[in-house]
Amino acid sequence: MTVVPQAATLPQAGRIRSTADFYLTTMRLAVQEQFQYRTANYFFMFGMVAEPVIYLVVWTTIADQQGGSVQGFTAGYFAAYYIVWTLVRNMNIVFGAPYWEQRIREGDLAGALVRPLHPLHYDIAYFAGWKVVVIALWIPLAIGLALVFDPTLDPRPLEIAVFAVAIWGAYLLRTMFQSTLGMLCFWTTRGAAIFDLWMTLELLLSGRLVPLPLMPDWVQTISWFLPFQWAFYFPIESLVGDLSDAELARGLAFQLLWILIGLSLFKVAWRSAIRHFSAVGG
Amino acid sequence: MEHAVHISGLEKIFMVPEREAGLVAATKSLVRRQSREVRAVDGISFDIAPGEVVGFLGPNGAGKTTTLKMLSGLLYPTGGEARILGHAPSKREKAFLRRITLVMGNRNQLQWDLPALDSYELNRAIYRIPRADFTPMRDDLIELLDVGDLVRKPVRQLSLGERMKVEIVGALLHRPQVLFLDEPTIGLDVTMQKRIRSFVATYNERHGATVLLTSHYMADVQALCKRVVVIHHGRILFDGPLTGLADQFAAYKTIGVALADGHVDLDRYGEVLHRDGDWVTLRVPKAETSQVTARLLSEQSVLDLRIEDTPIEDVIELVFAQARSE
Numbered sequence: 001m002t003v004v005p006q007a008a009t010l011p012q013a014g015r016i017r018s019t020a021d022f023y024l025t026t027m028r029l030a031v032q033e034q035f036q037y038r039t040a041n042y043f044f045m046f047g048m049v050a051e052p053v054i055y056l057v058v059w060t061t062i063a064d065q066q067g068g069s070v071q072g073f074t075a076g077y078f079a080a081y082y083i084v085w086t087l088v089r090n091m092n093i094v095f096g097a098p099y100w101e102q103r104i105r106e107g108d109l110a111g112a113l114v115r116p117l118h119p120l121h122y123d124i125a126y127f128a129g130w131k132v133v134v135i136a137l138w139i140p141l142a143i144g145l146a147l148v149f150d151p152t153l154d155p156r157p158l159e160i161a162v163f164a165v166a167i168w169g170a171y172l173l174r175t176m177f178q179s180t181l182g183m184l185c186f187w188t189t190r191g192a193a194i195f196d197l198w199m200t201l202e203l204l205l206s207g208r209l210v211p212l213p214l215m216p217d218w219v220q221t222i223s224w225f226l227p228f229q230w231a232f233y234f235p236i237e238s239l240v241g242d243l244s245d246a247e248l249a250r251g252l253a254f255q256l257l258w259i260l261i262g263l264s265l266f267k268v269a270w271r272s273a274i275r276h277f278s279a280v281g282g
Numbered sequence: 283m284e285h286a287v288h289i290s291g292l293e294k295i296f297m298v299p300e301r302e303a304g305l306v307a308a309t310k311s312l313v314r315r316q317s318r319e320v321r322a323v324d325g326i327s328f329d330i331a332p333g334e335v336v337g338f339l340g341p342n343g344a345g346k347t348t349t350l351k352m353l354s355g356l357l358y359p360t361g362g363e364a365r366i367l368g369h370a371p372s373k374r375e376k377a378f379l380r381r382i383t384l385v386m387g388n389r390n391q392l393q394w395d396l397p398a399l400d401s402y403e404l405n406r407a408i409y410r411i412p413r414a415d416f417t418p419m420r421d422d423l424i425e426l427l428d429v430g431d432l433v434r435k436p437v438r439q440l441s442l443g444e445r446m447k448v449e450i451v452g453a454l455l456h457r458p459q460v461l462f463l464d465e466p467t468i469g470l471d472v473t474m475q476k477r478i479r480s481f482v483a484t485y486n487e488r489h490g491a492t493v494l495l496t497s498h499y500m501a502d503v504q505a506l507c508k509r510v511v512v513i514h515h516g517r518i519l520f521d522g523p524l525t526g527l528a529d530q531f532a533a534y535k536t537i538g539v540a541l542a543d544g545h546v547d548l549d550r551y552g553e554v555l556h557r558d559g560d561w562v563t564l565r566v567p568k569a570e571t572s573q574v575t576a577r578l579l580s581e582q583s584v585l586d587l588r589i590e591d592t593p594i595e596d597v598i599e600l601v602f603a604q605a606r607s608e
Contacts, residue, residue: 012380012409012410012411012412015410018407018410021407021410022407022408022410025403025404025406025407026404026407029393029396029400029403029404032396032400033393033395033396036395037395107386107389110351110356110384110386110389111389111391113355113356113374114354114355114356114379114382114383114384115379115408115409116376116377116379116380116408116409116410117376117408275358277356277357
């Protein structure tokens with residue numbers, strides 16, 4: 001047996017610096033890749049705009065019929081709400097729970113697991129890079145919608161700053177919960193029913209369908225104890241509404257709290273899921 | 283000397299749900315699900331020294347890939363022990379993952395829509411390789427595999443063989459000390475197979491890497507591995523030098539002989555496998571080879587004579603055939 005001397009592994013860069021390097025590299029990669037698909041991305045965004053435009057037309061019509069407002073919300077407010085909605089909705093698109101099944105089935109997870117980095121880092125970094133493209137593509141779309149629907153929008157600098165943080169908070173929050181839900185795919189290939197139930201709850205309790213104050217009181221009460229509104233209604237309202245400084249700070253605090261809860265749940269679910277994981281062997 | 287790979291009594295049992303076809307069986311399975319225990323790997327043990335290149339052979343479903351997945355930390359073993367460079371793979375420690383690589387011939391780990399160079403950058407960041415070390419390592423690998431033109435094209439535009447080469451570069455950028463290669467030449471043409479073979483040999487020489495290779499192409503194994511481990515039904519049938527495989531399992535040798543008179547009947551010397559002009563190929567029991575050779579030389583006017591072991595493909599076939607009949 002010929003045994004050759006074994007070379008040392010390459011040296012390792014510092015942890016914090018290399019983590020930042022990983023995030024920036026992955027984001028750059030995502031930007032390059034998604035700009036290649038700019039037309040597809042634009043069509044996707046156009047399709048997505050249809051939903052809020054329908055809500056907007058309905059609420060504007062109701063407001064006009066009721067003398068200019070619905071429970072104090074004017075047509076201008078609805079226009080602002082649903083235009084900002086389009087950006088928040090795009091920021092809310094993350095590596096969705098159902099895609100974990102594809103990742104497991106096609107062997108991508110196996111490839112990710114032999115690397116010394118948790119796949120969640122990649123998901124966060126890649127989709128964050130994609131958001132940069134989304135924001136760049138959204139701006140002309142938002143200008144077009146504003147010209148058509150004449151929103152009432154007069155935010156303070158603090159509100160703009162909080163909004164800029166809150167949309168990323170929303171992104172992280174939704175990533176954590178979608179990733180946690182995705183862990184179901186390790187046990188079942190029929191998670192769609194649960195994912196759909198989650199989406200329905202999200203639709204009703206997040207402010208996606210209508211601004212939460214227009215929902216019945218009991219719905220508003222329930223939504224306080226769930227993560228959904230902090231990923232949707234709060235970011236929109238931080239820019240469009242008239243929240244006090246305390247309410248803005250509380251909103252960010254709730255986002256942070258739910259991100260940490262989501263992360264903790266994900267960690268527990270991941271540990272269990274990865275034990276259960278069995279790639280198809282041969 | 284510490285082993286690079288140490289496996290002792292390693293086993294993996296899968297519970298596989300099963301039922302008969304048809305509506306009745308489907309209804310029954312709603313109430314009572316049946317499953318079957320499959321022992322994919324059944325208590326195997328072997329060690330590999332640092333820098334050794336070992337062929338891991340077996341038919342489809344023998345347990346090769348399951349073993350590789352356990353050794354690379356993708357599957358938790360049901361029992362037994364595995365240590366790779368002193369690490370327990372199932373713990374999937376980062377220090378362990380930085381020292382190994384798993385290349386699967388039918389899987390793509392690079393970004394599909396981007397040039398491979400971009401994916402290499404991502405790997406640099408994932409493995410936390412300082413740029414000063416990364417660039418020469420990358421350029422060296424690119425040169426060794428001669429993929430300078432390919433790494434600038436989007437991966438989706440590369441052929442299967444080209445993709446495999448750029449894939450291998452990506453898998454080795456962090457200079458792993460243990461390589462698990464699962465069918466790295468599958469589906470590639472002969473030239474591409476040779477290129478990858480010689481690359482693996484060079485990498486092994488330069489970096490002293492330990493290699494565990496599975497392949498259905500015996501040429502890969504013959505070119506790279508002095509030692510082979512043969513697995514079948516999750517159990518080890520043979521562990522030793524490649525040449526020893528023929529000694530243990532092949533009961534025959536072939537004698538090729540060119541005679542002055544090509545029409546002579548040679549049935550009394552052994553089984554005539556075929557005739558090609560004056561050249562006749564005989565199969566004789568291994569123990570009688572020298573005796574038959576002596577008789578041929580003394581009784582016939584021999585122009586040329588060659589004694590050969592059974593081709594390794596045939597030996598492997600014999601090994602599996604014996605295992606099936608046991």
